[in-house]
Each structure stands twice: as structure tokens, then as C-alpha cells.
Amino acid sequence: MRKIAILNQKGGVGKTTTAVNLSAGLARQGARVCLIDLDPQAHATTHLGVEPQKGAASIYDVLVRDCPIETVKRSLQPNLTLVPSHIDLAAAEVELTGVVGREVILREALAQDTQEYDYLIMDCAPSLGVLTVNALVAAHEVFIPLQPHFFALHGLSKLLETTSLVARRMNPSLQVSGVVICLYDSATKLAQEVVNDLAEFLNQSRGQNVPWKEARIFETRIRRNVKLAECPSFGQSIFEYAPSSNGALDYFALAQEIHCQANVI
Amino acid sequence: MRKIAILNQKGGVGKTTTAVNLSAGLARQGARVCLIDLDPQAHATTHLGVEPQKGAASIYDVLVRDCPIETVKRSLQPNLTLVPSHIDLAAAEVELTGVVGREVILREALAQDTQEYDYLIMDCAPSLGVLTVNALVAAHEVFIPLQPHFFALHGLSKLLETTSLVARRMNPSLQVSGVVICLYDSATKLAQEVVNDLAEFLNQSRGQNVPWKEARIFETRIRRNVKLAECPSFGQSIFEYAPSSNGALDYFALAQEIHCQANVI
Numbered sequence: 001m002r003k004i005a006i007l008n009q010k011g012g013v014g015k016t017t018t019a020v021n022l023s024a025g026l027a028r029q030g031a032r033v034c035l036i037d038l039d040p041q042a043h044a045t046t047h048l049g050v051e052p053q054k055g056a057a058s059i060y061d062v063l064v065r066d067c068p069i070e071t072v073k074r075s076l077q078p079n080l081t082l083v084p085s086h087i088d089l090a091a092a093e094v095e096l097t098g099v100v101g102r103e104v105i106l107r108e109a110l111a112q113d114t115q116e117y118d119y120l121i122m123d124c125a126p127s128l129g130v131l132t133v134n135a136l137v138a139a140h141e142v143f144i145p146l147q148p149h150f151f152a153l154h155g156l157s158k159l160l161e162t163t164s165l166v167a168r169r170m171n172p173s174l175q176v177s178g179v180v181i182c183l184y185d186s187a188t189k190l191a192q193e194v195v196n197d198l199a200e201f202l203n204q205s206r207g208q209n210v211p212w213k214e215a216r217i218f219e220t221r222i223r224r225n226v227k228l229a230e231c232p233s234f235g236q237s238i239f240e241y242a243p244s245s246n247g248a249l250d251y252f253a254l255a256q257e258i259h260c261q262a263n264v265i
Numbered sequence: 266m267r268k269i270a271i272l273n274q275k276g277g278v279g280k281t282t283t284a285v286n287l288s289a290g291l292a293r294q295g296a297r298v299c300l301i302d303l304d305p306q307a308h309a310t311t312h313l314g315v316e317p318q319k320g321a322a323s324i325y326d327v328l329v330r331d332c333p334i335e336t337v338k339r340s341l342q343p344n345l346t347l348v349p350s351h352i353d354l355a356a357a358e359v360e361l362t363g364v365v366g367r368e369v370i371l372r373e374a375l376a377q378d379t380q381e382y383d384y385l386i387m388d389c390a391p392s393l394g395v396l397t398v399n400a401l402v403a404a405h406e407v408f409i410p411l412q413p414h415f416f417a418l419h420g421l422s423k424l425l426e427t428t429s430l431v432a433r434r435m436n437p438s439l440q441v442s443g444v445v446i447c448l449y450d451s452a453t454k455l456a457q458e459v460v461n462d463l464a465e466f467l468n469q470s471r472g473q474n475v476p477w478k479e480a481r482i483f484e485t486r487i488r489r490n491v492k493l494a495e496c497p498s499f500g501q502s503i504f505e506y507a508p509s510s511n512g513a514l515d516y517f518a519l520a521q522e523i524h525c526q527a528n529v530i
């Protein structure tokens with residue numbers, strides 16, 4: 001099972017759009033996918049048409065009230081299961097302060113889960129707090145969605161620093177697999193410059209003893225496409241909403257690139 | 266002095282771009298502006314060319330170590346002063362847990378500051394945690410930058426709920442002044458639909474006893490313009506970087522709309 005955390009503390013770079021549409025794309029290729037929404041905004045949950053009701057079971061119950069993950073899952077499509085989030089999760093950061101081993105609760109809960117999946121995908125909030133650290137501890141791989149803008153590069157070093165800290169202290173197998181270029185506007189030279197800077201940075205890290213030594217920029221770039229911004233309001237992935245749009249083509253290609261990569265590893 | 270908090274817990278909607286370019290636009294009209302960066306990412310600080318050094322004085326020292334705000338200010342242009350942020354601020358949420366009155370520390374620090382300004386602008390992180398609450402307690406007005414996408418509307422109710430709670434318990438004069446439509450793409454029907462939904466929601470709130478009863482959508486829409494995404498890497502506001510771009514025209518018009526509004530109030 002590949003366990004992938006989708007994270008970037010910079011806001012609005014395409015984390016949720018990638019988590020949801022990549023999960024749906026992998027499911028369409030026959031892979032069994034479990035998507036965990038770790039963002040209190042619960043946008044991945046809403047994106048897939050599940051409205052977080054007051055008091056409904058969610059990842060909050062797993063992290064703060066020790067409920068088994070089995071009890072909060074929802075099977076949405078043949079190969080796609082969702083562990084929904086809830087706004088109550090916003091309080092988790094403070095409620096878990098002082099709880100022993102608060103950073104490994106998710107990994108522990110997943111270890112109790114007997115259900116088999118091919119992929120476990122975790123959507124994170126725009127922060128490097130305790131919820132994101134839970135994802136990093138539970139994951140084997142990190143995917144970094146990145147809008148090719150200046151602020152995106154600026155925050156990367158802090159993101160990699162946190163990943164390296166978690167890898168050293170709690171999860172030695174954690175690797176940064178790659179960067180997904182999102183909201184790509186090939187017409188602007190800014191996008192190309194940022195991608196070049198990023199590629200150079202990753203090349204320089206080859207062979208060093210860091211969790212991103214083998215990280216690369218995924219070949220598939222996700223182009224800016226308004227259909228991707230429209231589909232969440234219908235509770236659908238891009239494949240149900242606009243199957244022949246650029247958004248669907250790009251996320252299907254990304255799913256293929258990742259799924260085929262798996263057979264290589 | 267108008268004290269304005271720029272906030273929206275949805276990530277990447279244009280908070281920092283608005284805080285910086287509105288501050289610079291107001292300063293160009295002769296107003297004395299103090300911009301406070303309350304985001305640990307320190308993007309407003311970087312946007313204005315100030316590189317947060319390790320150990321340099323910042324808003325962290327004001328909030329966590331009780332330093333007077335006077336000691337951390339930086340005067341950048343004739344009418345523009347910055348209170349920089351620092352990555353250490355990320356720890357403030359946990360470090361302030363249990364501190365009595367942690368939500369009013371910024372208001373208190375500002376009350377000690379003898380310097381007169383026409384505008385106090387606060388850029389916030391994509392969260393509704395203790396740093397954002399400090400801004401809401403210290404502010405008289407809230408501006409909500411909003412990208413006209415589905416997720417933006419989805420999070421609005423939580424944002425207004427938090428604002429209303431702060432207004433009731435700690436800051437009765439707090440009002441939501443308006444919504445700044447950012448990253449506006451007039452070519453898409455999605456943008457128009459979201460703006461219409463938002464206008465209808467605000468109209469229904471007229472006359473109710475809520476902090477957003479007089480909120481409106483600012484006439485000036487900030488169009489998507491790549492120059493706005495380029496200027497942060499040069500440490501400049503849009504007015505120095507690309508003075509005749511759409512970005513500069515839009516933010517100057519927004520500054521005029523807000524500055525003229527002041528003379529009406």
C-alpha cells in the first residue's frame with residue numbers, strides 16, 4: 001500500500017483539488033483508494049459531495065476520541081473510500097496539546113485497520129501543525145502540489161525542514177516523491193522560471209542524505225482549467241463533472257504516471 | 266485611525282497581495298499606513314523586501330515576549346511602516362496556550378504605541394487561530410479578500426461566525442466592512458455566479474444584528490494579473506514593479522475607493 005501525504009503550508013496551491021482528483025483518477029484505473037481529509041475546512045469531504053453534518057463521525061473522532069477508523073469511513077464509489085473531516089477538527093490542535101504521542105495517533109489508528117487498499121491519500125490544511133505532522137508520520141511518501149509562483153518556492157524550505165525532522169525522529173521511511181505543478185499557466189514566463197529554479201534545487205539535492213534526494217517534478221502539469229474550480233460545487237470529481245476537459249485529461253495522466261511509477265518501484 | 270484586519274481562512278485567495286498593495290496604494294495617496302504581518306509564513310514581510318533574519322525583531326517578540334511594538338517597526342517608505350513577521354510565530358499558537366488574555370495582547374500593545382497612523386492593516390494566516398483572533402480583537406473593521414470560487418463561499422460562514430463571536434465577547438465595535446473580489450476572471454461564469462450568490466447573502470443580512478449587516482462587495486475588482494504574482498520576488502509593491510499594469514490600476518482604484526469611503530464615514 002502506498003501511503004501519500006499531499007501537503008504544502010502555502011494556501012490555495014491545489015492540495016485538495018489534487019487529493020480528490022488524483023484519488024478519483026487512481027480509482028478509475030482499478031486501484032483501491034482511501035482518501036483521508038485532515039483539513040478542518042473539510043474541503044475534500046465537500047468536494048466529494050459529503051456534507052459534514054454536526055456531530056457526524058469524522059477523522060476528529062479518530063484523532064481526539066480514539067474511535068477506530070473503520071467506524072468513520074464512507075464508501076463513495078467502487079474503489080474510493082473517504083474518511084471525512086469536520087470543522088470540529090480545528091480544535092484538535094489545542095485539544096491534543098500535552099497528549100502523549102499526539103503525533104503518532106493516525107499511524108496507530110491505521111495500523112488497526114484491516115481493510116486493504118492500494119493507495120492511502122491524505123489531504124492536509126495549509127499549516128505545519130499537529131494534523132499535518134500526523135499525516136507525515138503515517139505516510140511513506142510526500143507529494144507537494146505547487147503553484148508556480150514566488151511565494152510557493154519561498155515556503156518550500158520550511159516544508160522540507162519539517163519533513164526531514166519527522167523522517168529523522170519518527171518515520172525513517174518517509175520520502176518526498178515529487179512535486180505536482182498545479183494551476184500551470186504556460187503563457188507566463190514566471191511559471192517557467194519557478195519550475196526551472198525548482199528543478200535546479202532538486203538536482204542539487206541528488207545523492208545527499210535528505211528525504212527529497214530522489215524527489216522530482218512530475219511530468220504531468222495540471223493546467224489552469226475553470227472546470228476544476230466548478231466541480232466541487234457539484235460534489236463531483238472532475239471525471240464525473242467534465243470528463244473531456246483539460247482538468248480531467250491532466251489528472252488522469254497524473255494518475256497514470258503515478259500508478260505506472262508504482263510498478264517500477 | 267482605521268484598524269483593518271485582512272482575513273480569510275481559505276488559503277491562497279489574495280490576502281497578502283491585498284494587504285501589501287492596498288497599504289502601498291493608501292500610502293501613495295498620502296495616508297500614513299502601518300502594516301502588521303501576523304502570518305508565520307511572513308509573506309507580507311518578504312513581499313516588501315524585508316528578509317526575516319534568524320533572531321531579528323518581529324511581531325513574535327510583541328506577542329510572546331511582551332516587547333513594545335515601537336521596537337520592532339521598520340519604516341519602509343515615507344508613509345509606510347511595517348511590523349515584520351517571522352517563522353518563529355508558528356510556535357505562538359502553542360506557546361500562548363494557557364496565557365491569560367492571550368487574545369488581547371496585540372490590542373494592548375497597540376494601545377501603548379504613541380505613533381499616529383491613518384490606517385493600521387493586518388495580514389493574517391489562512392487559519393482562525395489565536396493570531397487571527399488577536400487581529401480581530403485589535404481591529405475595528407474586517408476586509409475579506411475572496412477568490413470567486415466555490416470553496417471561498419463555503420468557508421465564509423465559519424469566518425463570519427468567528428467574527429461575530431469576537432464582536433460579542435471582546436470587541437463590540439468590530440464590523441465587517443466589505444469583501445474584496447480578488448483573482449477575478451470575468452471570462453468565467455463561475456466568478457459571476459459566486460459574486461451574485463455573495464451579493465444576495467449580504468443583502469439578506471441588511472438590518473440584522475450581525476457585524477456584517479453593512480458589509481458590501483467593494484466596487485473595485487482585482488483582476489488576475491501575472492505582474493501581481495511577479496512583484497513579490499523583487500521585494501516591491503505593484504506600484505514600483507509595474508505601475509501601469511492592471512494590478513496597479515486595480516489596487517490604486519481600491520485604495521481610492523477605501524480612502525474616499527473614510528471621508529464619508
Ligand SMILES: Nc1ncnc2c1ncn2[C@@H]1O[C@H](COP(=O)(O)OP(=O)(O)OP(=O)(O)O)[C@@H](O)[C@H]1O
Pocket residue numbers: 010011012013014015016017018039043124125126182183184222223224225226227228229230232274275276277391414415416417
Ligand atoms: N488547475 C486548476 N485550475 C483552476 N482552478 C483550480 C485548479 N486547481 C485548483 N483550483 C481552484 O483554486 C482554488 C485553490 O485550490 P485548492 O482549494 O485545491 O487549494 P488548497 O491548496 O487545497 O487550498 P487550502 O490551502 O485552502 O487547503 C480552489 O478554488 C480550486 O477550485
Ligand SMILES: Nc1ncnc2c1ncn2[C@@H]1O[C@H](COP(=O)(O)OP(=O)(O)OP(=O)(O)O)[C@@H](O)[C@H]1O
Pocket residue numbers: 009010011012126149150151152275276277278279280281282283304308389390391447448449487488489490491492493494495497
Ligand atoms: N490578482 C492576482 N493576479 C495574479 N496573481 C495573484 C493575484 N493575487 C494574488 N496572486 C498570486 O496568487 C497567489 C496567492 O495570493 P496570496 O499569497 O496573496 O494569497 P493569501 O491569501 O495571502 O495566501 P495564504 O493563504 O497562503 O496566506 C500568490 O502567488 C500571489 O502572488
Ligand SMILES: [Mg+2]
Pocket residue numbers: 015016017039043124125
Ligand atoms: Mg485544501
Ligand SMILES: [Mg+2]
Pocket residue numbers: 280281282304308389390
Ligand atoms: Mg498570505
